[in-house]
Amino acid sequence: KKNLDLSHKQKLLLIDRTNREISISHQVDLLGISRSSVYYEPVVNEYDLLLKRLIDEQYTLTPFYGSRKMTAHLRRNEHPVNRKHVQRLMREMGLEAIYPKPHLSQPHPEHKIYPYLLRDVSIDRKDQVWAADITYIPLARGFMYLVAVMDWWSRYVLAWQTSTSLDTAFCLEALEMALQFGKPEIFNTDQGSQFTSKAFTGMLKDNGIDISMDGRGRCMDNIFTERLWRSLKYENVYLMHYESVSEGRQGINSYFGFFNDDRLHQSLKYQTPAEVYFQRAS
Template identity: 55%
Template sequence: MIENSGSKLSISKQCRLLSISRSSFYYEESGESALNLELMRIIDEQFMMTPDFGSRQMTKLINRYGYNIGRKRVRRLMKKMGIAAVYQKPKTSNPHPEHKTYPYLLRGLDINRPNQVWCSDITYIPMRRGFLYLVAIMDWYSRKVLSWRLSNSLDSDFCVAALEEALEKYGTPEIFNTDQGSQFTSYEFTQTLKDAGVRISMDGKGRWMDNVMIERIWRTLKYSFVYLHAFDNGSL
């Protein structure tokens, strides 16, 4: 970790240099037991292979591994990880009942150039003694990851930080598409897009396939990097 000079400003600079949120800078082990962390890792790896698995199928699979646990626990862990079977609803976090959602703008659209459409998604990252959440901003046409951030909570701050970095480095897209997770429907996130003059598009029910490109990035990242290492914290 970069040496801490003791001031809040230096901590913020360190977070930017490490591409992590302030919450990740102070990362501590989560409150989950070692068993639950192991179960979450199994769920995550299986979900990469079978994203149509709901809590019922995931529970049966885990029981076959020799873990005598019930569906209620699996359902809770999946919710904490921010994942759900793709046939039920878009993955990532749950929508916020008080947040405004936006119409889906990509139906029939010919996406043929960079900065025409950007998208974003959140995934679960297992650590040696806990876990973090990773958000990425991606250009739809080029498949280039424009920015990313890690956080130990599913608040909107780390998503906004990633968005602001991408806008600063790569300019302004015409459309920004996400699911209806509470991080992306938050006032802070949507207002950042509005201030930049970006049109907001959100996946509706049954539009989970629109996240396929970024899901492929998650799969590659996890099988080629995350699952091969046991990281202690977010300073990767």
């Protein structure tokens, strides 16, 4: 038996239920986890899922709503919730209002925060600035998180990945996929722990990319990805009501194909992001 330096979640992913030579009992013994955890299915709180969907829809429209206003909004729509309940749900969703707040929590001492480099910068070419962001995706019986990497000049979505938890791994996967297209001069993100991690910033620095980070609570510093989320949700997610993670992933893959190759953008003189990024004639 080896002492693998893996999280419990990562060990669960190594379980091969189709392996006829090594039983599940033997696999969990080798990995050092309990058999019951393999078969555990978390209890889904249907009402919390409904509240999260409503919070997500309202936050997409009004990202300046904090927990007080969101609580008032839900109560006006006949959902008698208290603020602590809403705060917990928004925290699980990774949401906060965009206005700056006093007494901000200090970042992790091992996570360096980089300055915002894009104020008054004219974006006039592809691969000048890329940006990444994470959003919450509601599902009929659950939820997932989505990260996307976008070229600011063309609005082309270079890569995306989904996850059922707010870990760093799926953000690294998206970054690795995006770097297959080339390298930007500047890479912009918010100050989320996934993006301030040594693994993520290290990959950027290893590729000679300047790192830029939004001010805390300032989604307008990353306005193009915020517009991407609004388009995705109102043109696809809220209309399709995806049942499962796999169905949601398939639908989002299809939408981004449409967004890149077929969706006309007024700001791009009615060209598609792919036409602008790859400089194709429309």
